[in-house]
Amino acid sequence: xxxxxxxxxxxxxxxxxxxxxxxxxxxxxxxxxxxxxxxxxxxxxxxxxxxxxxxxxxxxxxxxxxxxxxxxxxxxxxxxxxxxxxx
Amino acid sequence: xxxxxxxxxxxxxxxxxxxxxxxxxxxxxxxxxxxxxxxxxxxxxxxxxxxxxxxxxxxxxxxxxxxxxxxxxxxxxxxxxxxxxxxxxxxxxxxxxxxxxxxxxxxxxxxxxxxxxxxxxxxxxxxxxxxxxxxxxxxxxxxxxxxxxxxxxxxxxxxxxxxxxxxxxxxxxxxxxxxxxxxxxxxxxxxxxxxxxxxxxxxxxxxxxxxxxxxxxxxxxxxxxxxxxxxxxxxxxxxxxxxxxxxxxxxxxxxxxxxxxxxxxxxxxxxxxxxxxxxxxxxxxxxxxxxxxxxxxxxxxxxx
Amino acid sequence: xxxxxxxxxxxxxxxxxxxxxxxxxxxxxxxxxxxxxxxxxxxxxxxxxxxxxxxxxxxxxxxxxxxxxxxxxxxxxxxxxxxxxxxxxxxxxxxxxxxxxxxxxxxxxxxxxxxxxxxxxxxxxxxxxxxxxxxxxxxxxxxxxxxxxxxxxxxxxxxxxxxxxxxxxxxxxxxxxxxxxxxxxxxxxxxxxxxxxxxxxxxxxxxxxxxxxxxxxxxxxxxxxxxxxxxxxxxxxxxxxxxxxxxxxxxxxxxxxxxxxxxxxxxxxxxxxxxxxxxxxxxxxxxxxxxxxxxxxxxxxxxxxxxxxxxxxxxxxxxxxxxxxxxxxxxxxxxxxxxxxxxxxxxxxxxxxxxxxxxxxxxxxxxxxxxxxxxxxxxxxxxxxx
Numbered sequence: 001x002x003x004x005x006x007x008x009x010x011x012x013x014x015x016x017x018x019x020x021x022x023x024x025x026x027x028x029x030x031x032x033x034x035x036x037x038x039x040x041x042x043x044x045x046x047x048x049x050x051x052x053x054x055x056x057x058x059x060x061x062x063x064x065x066x067x068x069x070x071x072x073x074x075x076x077x078x079x080x081x082x083x084x085x086x087x
Numbered sequence: 088x089x090x091x092x093x094x095x096x097x098x099x100x101x102x103x104x105x106x107x108x109x110x111x112x113x114x115x116x117x118x119x120x121x122x123x124x125x126x127x128x129x130x131x132x133x134x135x136x137x138x139x140x141x142x143x144x145x146x147x148x149x150x151x152x153x154x155x156x157x158x159x160x161x162x163x164x165x166x167x168x169x170x171x172x173x174x175x176x177x178x179x180x181x182x183x184x185x186x187x188x189x190x191x192x193x194x195x196x197x198x199x200x201x202x203x204x205x206x207x208x209x210x211x212x213x214x215x216x217x218x219x220x221x222x223x224x225x226x227x228x229x230x231x232x233x234x235x236x237x238x239x240x241x242x243x244x245x246x247x248x249x250x251x252x253x254x255x256x257x258x259x260x261x262x263x264x265x266x267x268x269x270x271x272x273x274x275x276x277x278x279x280x281x282x283x284x285x286x287x288x289x290x291x292x293x294x295x296x297x298x299x300x301x302x303x304x305x306x307x308x309x310x311x312x313x314x315x316x317x318x319x320x321x322x323x324x325x326x327x328x329x330x331x332x333x334x335x336x337x338x339x340x341x342x343x344x345x346x347x348x349x350x351x352x353x354x355x356x357x358x359x360x361x362x363x364x365x366x367x368x369x370x371x372x373x374x375x376x377x378x379x380x381x382x383x384x385x386x387x388x389x390x391x
Numbered sequence: 392x393x394x395x396x397x398x399x400x401x402x403x404x405x406x407x408x409x410x411x412x413x414x415x416x417x418x419x420x421x422x423x424x425x426x427x428x429x430x431x432x433x434x435x436x437x438x439x440x441x442x443x444x445x446x447x448x449x450x451x452x453x454x455x456x457x458x459x460x461x462x463x464x465x466x467x468x469x470x471x472x473x474x475x476x477x478x479x480x481x482x483x484x485x486x487x488x489x490x491x492x493x494x495x496x497x498x499x500x501x502x503x504x505x506x507x508x509x510x511x512x513x514x515x516x517x518x519x520x521x522x523x524x525x526x527x528x529x530x531x532x533x534x535x536x537x538x539x540x541x542x543x544x545x546x547x548x549x550x551x552x553x554x555x556x557x558x559x560x561x562x563x564x565x566x567x568x569x570x571x572x573x574x575x576x577x578x579x580x581x582x583x584x585x586x587x588x589x590x591x592x593x594x595x596x597x598x599x600x601x602x603x604x605x606x607x608x609x610x611x612x613x614x615x616x617x618x619x620x621x622x623x624x625x626x627x628x629x630x631x632x633x634x635x636x637x638x639x640x641x642x643x644x645x646x647x648x649x650x651x652x653x654x655x656x657x658x659x660x661x662x663x664x665x666x667x668x669x670x671x672x673x674x675x676x677x678x679x680x681x682x683x684x685x686x687x688x689x690x691x692x693x694x695x696x697x698x699x700x701x702x703x704x705x706x707x708x709x710x711x712x713x714x715x716x717x718x719x720x721x722x723x724x725x726x727x728x729x730x731x732x733x734x735x736x737x738x739x740x741x742x743x744x745x746x747x748x749x750x751x752x753x754x755x756x757x758x759x760x761x762x763x764x765x766x767x768x769x770x771x772x773x774x775x776x777x
Contacts, residue, residue: 005487005488005489005550005611005614006135006487006488006599006600006601006603006607006611007488007489007588007597007598007599007600007601008133008135008136008137008138008597008598008601009588009597010136010138011138011140011141011142011596011597011598012090012093012138012139012140012141013095013136013137013138014093014094014095014096014132014134014137014138014139015093015094015095015139016095016137017095017097017137018095019094019095019096019097022100023100042106042109042110042271043106043268043271043307043308044106045098045100045101045102045103045104045105045106045307046094046096046105047090047092047093047094047105047109048094060094062094063094063095065099065100065101066100067100067101067102067304067305067307068101068303068304068305069101069106069304069305069307069308071305072305072306072308072309073308081305118593119593120462120590120591120593122458129602130602133598133600133601133602134601134602134604135601135602135603135604135607136601136607138598138601140596140598141596142593142596143590143591143592143593143596143597143598143599144590144596144597144598144599145458145461145590145598145599145600146599146600146601146602147454147457147458147481147484147600148454148480148481148484150450151450151451151454151457151481153451154446154450154451154452154454154455154458155454155455155457155458156458157444157446157451157454157455157458158414158416158444158454158455158456158457158458158459158460158461158462158466159458159459159461159462159590159591160458161414161416161442161444161455161458161459161464162413162414162442162458162459162460162462162463162464162466162591163462163591164442165413165414165440165441165442165459165464166413166462166463166464166591168440168442169413169440171463172463172591174591174593176591176593193447193448193451194447194448194450194451194454196447197446197447197448197451198451200447201444201445
């Protein structure tokens, strides 16, 4: 029955779809300025802020669509949007 | 907390919907089952054979989200009573404003009246965005959409939106609230109350849409904040019959913060741009009058 | 089990009581209402463990059955006419999700004009929705079909929703003598509900009803068609098993005095009962006639139909519904069955009984007389006042 009905058997498979290719601008983090408030994580629509052990470790460029919300919401201006390919 | 809605969904860059959903789903550590109305959120998170959902999820149709989750919850009640399942599960339904204010309102009203234990979350972006920005019962007065475009004779939507949160509160359910993703602490606290309410609960959440509102997607959170700070989207709760202001709305009401002018809201979005022309000043005045009246009414309710 | 006197709606409700579904959703509509009322009494008196939900519309009622079934619950509901029409959108979704929801349909004319009486326009209109459709001749069959419906729907080779159709008022409200099975026999026959990847299995999350683009949609529809084809054998198998516990043997269609019949008439529902009297009367007068009752309309048993109709001098198809601008929906399928199997029996369509227009033995004799004297037209309107 697996794919015989319109039911998706495997969860979270959307990860296989790399929305990073949609991006025209790219967020670049300056970890010197980052205070790990994780606002970027809270407001990222695409689960593309990498957090390990409570620390912001970078951006998952495979899926980041480059919306710029993280950059706009960063209280320390630690994330800059640069033209894709110009960093 | 494991991720419940993954990356790789196909919502627009800067869409507020997955932000709201993340915050809502952070509010419980219990297993959840999600029902979803037809719309951007459903289409973009479920393209067969890929799903962005890590939790059980069901979409049936546009009008049916509240009814579908009613059925799921009834199955849960039945199977639990028969000893066939043991987990303590929470049920949440997501629908846009078209699905909630318009086509699915009857199903939602029925589900709340029947008292199913579930939380309904309206991802309110104030128009039918999935079909390309058509007016809904939630669209604001004066907003230009593709079915109420601003023309030389008619400046966008002629009518004020219905006050759905109060319509829902009139069902005298345990919990209803308005929230905004910019104030995530407030939103998560409300979602937590909704999840634990002993009966149906309702969250109406302002969910900015860069395409439909016509602003730069980087400003999504700013736009939600502006909605609250101008009083266009007050934050409040209706809990067991009592009305309470929260967040910035509470601070404004207490005089600890200025309510920002309506013009800030109108200027920030392309959908209102036409209203800045002098010939439509009466429309802006009308919006202002409605805003003031709604604000006063809300303050009265919270003082009762 | 001793015989009881009850109407068709009560018989269906009794079958539900014996099956004890996990979830029943209800919404009142004549002539189905007695089912959900009777069942509500069972609930109120603690005779079932069902979660009984009173919906605010049929559209929601079907949506709740879909949600409940996807969640892992055996689910049932009942409707009629406008209620079925209001469910339209959701019928297709239940079938597409391959959910074994069972719904009794008390066949009633569709509005407009509004009319509460029997015809088959409601269920016939839903023929393409992907639901199996079984039609009952009388109260006993309404009960028996209701029980078999759950087994057919839940068969692992089928997993499709089933409509258990009975004629409004004629079967739903007529009190007849019928013989129910013992509660234990019904429970054993139906067995435990075996859900497939239920939503409530939170450790194994599945997404039900995803967005389906051209790359997959066609395959999903094809899978539904294959399941429908499987249902033909499953209906036979379930009917055979049911015969063993009930002594009542059903088939996809049943022939009455057809062996040497030159002229036959095919019908569904309660009219098939009346036809037996017509045939007996005419046989007594020397006419070589027979009648056929089609029990299963979807999937349509093309081979069986073609086989019994082959070699006749005339075949009449009685439709209690009308596809405006064409003819009766049953006629279209019967012709298709005969043409596809190179049967050249002349076929005539009789539209009858719309909106509950009474059709008696004398009216139905005309169908055979027309064929015998060559006055039958391609499409005939039996009993219409012109």
